[in-house]
Amino acid sequence: MFIARQPIFNSTMKVYGYELLYRDNEIDTFFGGASSKEATAKVLGCLFETGIHNITNGQKAFINFDYNFLLSDSMELINPDNLIIEVLEDVKVDEVLLKRLMELKDKGYKIALDDFVEDYNNYPIVPISDIIKYDIISTPLNSIEYDVKRAIGQGKTILAEKIETKEEYEKAKEMGFHLFQGYFFKKPSIIGKANDKKSIKLNYIKIISELCNNEPSYDKISGIIESDVNLAYRLLKIIKNKNSDDLFYSIKKALLYMGFIEIERWINILMLQDLSIDKPMELMRLSLIRSKFGGSLAKRSKYESKFNEITTMLLFSTLEAILDLPMKEALEGIFLSEDIKQSLVDGNGELRSMLDIVLAYEKGNWNEVKVLSLELHIQEGNMYNEYLDAIKYCNEITDKF
Numbered sequence: 001m002f003i004a005r006q007p008i009f010n011s012t013m014k015v016y017g018y019e020l021l022y023r024d025n026e027i028d029t030f031f032g033g034a035s036s037k038e039a040t041a042k043v044l045g046c047l048f049e050t051g052i053h054n055i056t057n058g059q060k061a062f063i064n065f066d067y068n069f070l071l072s073d074s075m076e077l078i079n080p081d082n083l084i085i086e087v088l089e090d091v092k093v094d095e096v097l098l099k100r101l102m103e104l105k106d107k108g109y110k111i112a113l114d115d116f117v118e119d120y121n122n123y124p125i126v127p128i129s130d131i132i133k134y135d136i137i138s139t140p141l142n143s144i145e146y147d148v149k150r151a152i153g154q155g156k157t158i159l160a161e162k163i164e165t166k167e168e169y170e171k172a173k174e175m176g177f178h179l180f181q182g183y184f185f186k187k188p189s190i191i192g193k194a195n196d197k198k199s200i201k202l203n204y205i206k207i208i209s210e211l212c213n214n215e216p217s218y219d220k221i222s223g224i225i226e227s228d229v230n231l232a233y234r235l236l237k238i239i240k241n242k243n244s245d246d247l248f249y250s251i252k253k254a255l256l257y258m259g260f261i262e263i264e265r266w267i268n269i270l271m272l273q274d275l276s277i278d279k280p281m282e283l284m285r286l287s288l289i290r291s292k293f294g295g296s297l298a299k300r301s302k303y304e305s306k307f308n309e310i311t312t313m314l315l316f317s318t319l320e321a322i323l324d325l326p327m328k329e330a331l332e333g334i335f336l337s338e339d340i341k342q343s344l345v346d347g348n349g350e351l352r353s354m355l356d357i358v359l360a361y362e363k364g365n366w367n368e369v370k371v372l373s374l375e376l377h378i379q380e381g382n383m384y385n386e387y388l389d390a391i392k393y394c395n396e397i398t399d400k401f
Contacts, residue, residue: 001046001384004364005055005391008062008159008181013280016179017060017084020047021364041074046384048077054388057395060084064114067091071100080108084131089115093124101128112159120147131179133159141171152176185280188324203228207263216260222252229287229315229322236336250308283318285394286362290314293390294358297383301376303354306339310354313340317355361387 005018022043044063052061062084065075075085085104091097101111105128112131113123117139120126132151134144141160151158160172163182172180206224210216225231235254255263294314298307316336320327328345342349353372360368361383373380 001042002361002364002366002369002380003043003046003055003384004362004387006181006362006364007185007282008060008179009185009280009282010179011173011177013185013282015057015059015280015282017062018056019062019086019181020055023364023366041069041072044074044077050388052078052082055391056082057391058082062086062112064088067097070097070104075104075109076107080110084110084112086112086114086133087125087129089113089117098124098128101125105130115161120150129156131157131159133161133181135162136160136168136172137162141168141175145175148175148177185282186286186318186321188320188326203231211260211263218252218255221263222250222255225251225255226291226311226315227288229284229319232312232315233319250312252308279322283321287315287318287322288394289387289390290317290358290362292393293361293387294354296386296389297357297376297378298354300382301354301378303351303376306351309337309340310351312336313343313351313355314358316340317344317358319344 002021002023004021006021007015008017008019010016020043047055047061055061061078061082063075064086066088069075070085070087070091075083087101105111110130111125111128112133113125113129114133115135115138116123116132117135118126126132134148148158157179158177159179159181160168160177161181163169163172163180163184165184165187168182169180169184203224207221210220210224225235232251235251235258291311291314295307295311298304298310303310313336316331319325319330323330331341331345339349339351343352343355353376357369357372357376357378360366360372369383370380372378
């Protein structure tokens with residue numbers, strides 16, 4: 001069984017909720033596509049058993065439901081405070097369904113219309129709905145201005161999905177959209193001069209405290225740095241400035257090269273810099289999840305011996321969005337293996353397939369996940385638990401900030 005999540009942001013780029021993407025290997029059915037009652041029941045049962053908050057971190061879960069499952073009571077396993085019921089765009093609308101949706105609303109559930117393309121004034125579920133999702137590829141923003149204004153005037157929450165650029169986000173925001181979904185937040189907003197970014201002060205304190213011990217631990221320090229993509233990036237930048245010809249495939253090896261005295265000097269300098277960051281926290285979460293999840297997969301793959309390179313590559317996979325630079329410029333001057341650079345910059349290289357499988361999983365491209373699993377000699381069975389463990393790891397770190 002596979003479950004992944006895609007963030008949904010509010011107008012201040014805070015995460016409002018996550019749409020859950022799903023497939024069950026045994027039933028081989030896509031959740032949100034040609035889903036079956038059995039498949040949907042299985043994923044809800046799994047979410048109930050493992051705790052839905054573990055995958056959504058307490059935010060709303062948007063889940064698609066077909067006609068048959070909307071009429072069942074299985075969805076009521078999930079607390080209405082945690083669940084947004086998405087009605088699929090091709091669902092059959094009749095009196096039975098309308099009555100059931102009203103019952104669910106009376107129980108506190110919010111109803112969302114997924115990929116809405118119908119006549120706003122005449123579609124019978126509109127009066128019942130709380131959230132209307134517009135796929136801006138199927139329904140371009142300039143074609144739905146009137147309906148959006150009408151919906152906002154009626155107190156509906158309007159969500160723009162499949163937003164791919166900052167410009168699309170800004171236009172949707174200007175039109176009055178409340179929620180935003182897509183991959184726009186993963187891309188640089190300004191191509192040009194890099195902006196300095198603020199590293200997390202808590203990690204500075206942890207590192208300095210460890211350095212003050214009689215016997216500091218390289219393992220503990222590397223663990224702290226690996227949880228912060230900005231610190232990891234700056235560390236490898238420092239190594240480059242030392243004019244070394246060595247390549248560093250892991251954070252720990254870079255630290256051993258520097259030594260405790262230089263690490264302490266480096267950290268103190270960074271702490272004196274009052275840097276600002278103007279990026280959604282989801283980018284940091286994404287880096288941590290990718291690195292942890294990909295590392296777990298690497299241990300079960302044909303690239304097990306390159307675990308450190310893979311986790312470093314995935315940690316830096318959002319760097320262009322964090323620094324507002326193309327990846328090639330973001331990585332300039334950093335000592336990384338050619339495999340890492342080729343994977344991140346050119347889209348090839350020996351390790352690229354490890355990046356591809358992580359990206360395919362988070363997007364819910366399950367067929368690609370299956371193909372890459374075979375190529376990498378990874379058995380699919382434990383992927384959901386490893387993905388969930390990566391989310392828990394990320395939450396444990398970011399909840400302290």
